[in-house]
Amino acid sequence: MLQNSIHIWITDIEKIDDPYMLDVYRSILSPDEIQRCERLVKEQGRASFLIAHAMVRSVLSNYVEIAPKDLQFKSNANGKPKVFCEQGRPLPLEYNLSHSGRYAVMVVTNEIDCGIDVEKIDSGRDYIEIAENTFSVAEMIDLQSVGEEEQAKRFYTYWTLKEAYIKAKSETIASSLNKISFDLHHQNQISVKLDNSGDEYKNWQFHTQLLDQEYILALALQHNSPFDIKIELFETIPMQVFG
Ligand SMILES: CC(C)(COP(=O)(O)OP(=O)(O)OC[C@H]1O[C@@H](n2cnc3c(N)ncnc32)[C@H](O)[C@@H]1OP(=O)(O)O)[C@@H](O)C(=O)NCCC(=O)NCCS
Structure with a gap:
């Protein structure tokens, strides 16, 4: 899926106002993520955190075929998170997340160091x-x-x-x-x-x-490639089921 390209996923937070979806998002976050979310003072900050972290789980789940709820995250000494499987093995993906105002964005790469803002x-x-x-x-x-x-x-x-x-x-x-x-x-x-x-x-x-x-x-x-890596952009609503 990520042979010669990297993927950017974008969620427009303002498009998500269905309380049912927010409940779905709460149900896939870890207790630690829920705690971090609840510590945020502003309502908008909590919604942004919830949707952004649901997006990370929902998007990554499709690359590795592991249920969103079962993905594990650990941060390195500087706070940069990485994704692991349920048994604690690192998964062969790198990602990075940023959320601000109405947007949550993330980049997913095939083990290429990446940052997004x-x-x-x-x-x-x-x-x-x-x-x-x-x-x-x-x-x-x-x-x-x-x-x-x-x-x-x-x-x-x-x-x-x-x-x-x-x-x-x-x-x-x-x-x-x-x-x-x-x-x-x-x-x-x-x-x-x-x-x-x-x-x-x-x-x-x-x-x-x-x-x-x-x-x-x-x-x-x-990355070490002499050529630019192709960048593909996608919009997503986390956990949206079509049909
Ligand atoms: C870590 C830092 C880069 C996060 O940036 P931010 O704009 O506050 O927040 P963003 O929404 O863009 O990114 C947050 C996400 O990045 C990830 N992240 C956290 N620490 C990270 C790190 N050290 N490296 C990479 N990613 C990191 C997490 O997924 C985090 O999400 P969460 O907080 O919801 O769990 C920032 O706080 C920082 O230290 N900046 C210092 C540099 C500075 O002052 N820059 C000014 C620009 S001129």
Whole structure:
């Protein structure tokens, strides 16, 4: 299923308002996931968590033919989760999840390190101040070179790329975010380099796209193929039965 491609799955949380479906989702989450969900203060946050984690179980279940409820998850020392079978054996898949506002998105790969991030483009935020602390000099120059109406989108393009990259590398807190520098204009491709060494990171593939006018997604993949890996996108409603 994932021979020469990776899959991105997208759920529009606002399309799910049937209380029956939310009960189904609760029934497939682990007690630990339910506890984490219930600790969230905001109703919207709880719904987003519930739907996102039901999506992870529902989607992964189709790749490995294990019931969604029986999948196990363990996180590495930095908090990046991996999927295991009921008996605790790791499954030959990598995935990463992100949820923000109305979208939950996940990437599934055939053991390729991956990270994904989705964010709402909030033009009311003081993003220039945030960028001053987190962007490289080159990123800052690029951000300031675009017109005001384009700036918020450009800011979130860099922001989501940094998050996706950090998640693919399985790091928690990036102490030196401004040393990670993305170039959006390098031979029509997105590339990354470390500011302090000048070494361009090899074997990385990045992708960004708007989900609608308000939300942007970024993907980071680390692989050895000399060619870009095909990216396929699918929309999904977790546990939806057709017919
Ligand atoms: C870990 C981190 C990357 C999560 O990002 P986020 O935007 O808060 O949340 P997202 O919805 O995108 O991702 C959350 C999911 O990522 C996964 N995840 C958690 N820790 C992870 C890690 N270390 N690596 C990869 N994936 C991780 C989990 O599935 C998590 O889902 P859950 O919380 O519902 O269980 C983020 O908290 C972090 O540490 N960022 C530091 C870098 C930073 O400050 N970036 C600013 C950008 S300029």
